[in-house]
Amino acid sequence: MDVCLVNMPFTVLERPSLALGILKGALTQEGIDCRCLYANLEFAEKVGLFPYRLAGRQDCWVGDWIFARSAFKGFDPDPVSYVNLFWEQVKDSLPALDNQTVTEALFDLRERAEDFILYLAGEISREKPAVIGLSSTFQCQTASLALLRRLKEIDPGLVTMLGGANCETVMGLSLHKHFPWLDFVVSGEADLIFAPLVKSILAKGPDLQSDELPQGVLGPAHRKNHYQGLEPDQVRAMISDWGAKDTKRPIPDYDDYFTQLEKCEFLNECVSPGLLVEASRGCYNATKKPCLFCSLNGPANHYRVRPAKEVIREMQHLSARYQVDRFILADNILAPNHLKTLFPALPAELPGKNIFCELSPSLSKRQLSILAQAGVVVAQPGMESLSSEALKILNKGLSGINNIRFLKNCLELGISLIWMILYNYPGEKDAWHEVTADIIPLLHHLQPPLYLNQVQLSRFSTLEQKAPRFGLSLKPKEIFKWIYPLGEKELADLVWDFEDREFAERPRGQKGLKRLKEAVLLWNRLFRSKEPPRLVYKDQNGVLEITDTRPTTLGSKYALTGLLREICLACDQGLGLKRLVGNGLAEKWGEQEIENSLEKLKHAGLVLVMDQKALFLALPKPRRSLLPDRLFPAGSIDKNLYYALKATQYRPGAHFVQGEKR
16 A cells, blocks of 8 residues: 555544545546545444544544543643533533533543554554555544554654644644654645655655645655745645646545445444535635634635536536435535536436535525525525624624525525524624524524534634734633643644633623523524424415414414505515615505504514514425435434444443454
8 A cells, every 4th residue: 555544533424534535536546556544433433422422522622632642642731620621611512411421431532542543553554555644624633643653653664644724834834843753744735736745755755855845745854954934824735726627636535435434333324424525615705805703714715616517527426436415515605606507407417416515695595496406405604693783793794684584595495504693702792692682583483593602713714813903812722731732832833723811701791692592592492393483474365374383473373465465575585674665565555554564564573674674574385394414415323223223322441452342
């Protein structure tokens, strides 16, 4: 084997790695022998689903804490304090658990993580690859560092490489500086540079001169000359013509994921995978006005779009090869021109597929209908709030009533939504949360946010890049002192997340925020109940028949005629108040009559007036039901089946030693 690429815990189990799939595809095109090793599947299979998912949470970077002791020998500062801090962060979202259960699970996982690194390194070294490469994205950083360190100890001649989101610009430079067992660190897009780099290493060995290395690659030569003349912003590879027709983009190779999943006794029975496909890179909106908090596209957002026909061919190839009908578009946001090219073609080219994508809530009902017909059944819209004032601060460029209209249209078209409400950001006012909490009872028939989420001060976001402008004094999150044996100055170049500790305390005691959290909890309970609230209408023979089962409104049945009916239908997609009066209705009914009728509809909770617009909240009978979780396009795990097969959620004591479980 020339190259071994490894996907470490705690990456998701329900789908293969797009990064490793692309890199293997690139190597295969050049005739280089490569195998992808999905160590995440093997670790989860052995430790169990509950511990794996507990450690995969973003809270306190717990996945990196699990493997930190394996990566950094002798480094284990006050683990009890860390676990208590983690429990304080998660206890509200894990009501069925207690501190003791979580503590025992995390401490046991750390022991098993150390055994797993020894086991995995032994297995890989027996295969004798020339190059070992790992993709480090979020919570698999220390697991990757631990494995590469152990492999170097076994075979100092093995060439080690690390890439992924955790290696972007200054973070990649910091990794290379502080962890000498890393021969190469790749920052940025490696699709087209990885295979030539590996070819050079296989031909000449790792001691390539710095001028022989592609842009964005750090190697032993940089370490030897102490990184002289190297600016962090220079350490990033980007394929400027990635979306061009003649660019030779490799098709992802996911063979090894499916081969290894089949070998998993429990997961193979319970996992229904989804497949990742890229149709664009970067963010269309960020080229004009980036969201205040977003850090997804690194230091420079270069937006590129693939030809629709090429995306379709790739999806057809992957679906046929792996017999999978679930797809996840990895795009940050849907490309506007794909609404005219890609999605209208999918019903004929790829019928019967379930698709997940991220999109803008600015899309019209007509555009959403195109997506629904193409197979989009789940979407993640960048909504973030129902308050126009909050949306303005967050640089979203939309209004609250626009987002409510979007919720209404998606429910009618049968598009499930994954969204959240953000809080704790500069310029935020608690009164906005009060107002949102007041209108939520009118929206109980629409899809609620999953939860409220505190804005993170992440690297490359506008908040992080321009912190002084917002009155922020940022330092690396304190939690990282339990994960890396580095000082604050070094951590500032290494980690993703920062904090202003005084600012972080601000949400405590805010009455509006407390009310909003309670309102969202109730909204979720009602919407996910056996008989969720409904607000539907049927318009026939000049009568608008409305059924309303929301628990906080005045009635359950309405039969509207005349002006009341006309106002509702005119406001179906939202209408400015001035346009409503000037919409021909005034000549027929008179302005005062319109105002009186609108007030009646508001009082009944049938029409919402905000942002100087009126929106009829009822919808026709939905065209299709929302997708059940078990058919989620991004992949799903049947947890009930898993635990029935496994017979227990948690089995302490199953350790890895020399490839065998004891």
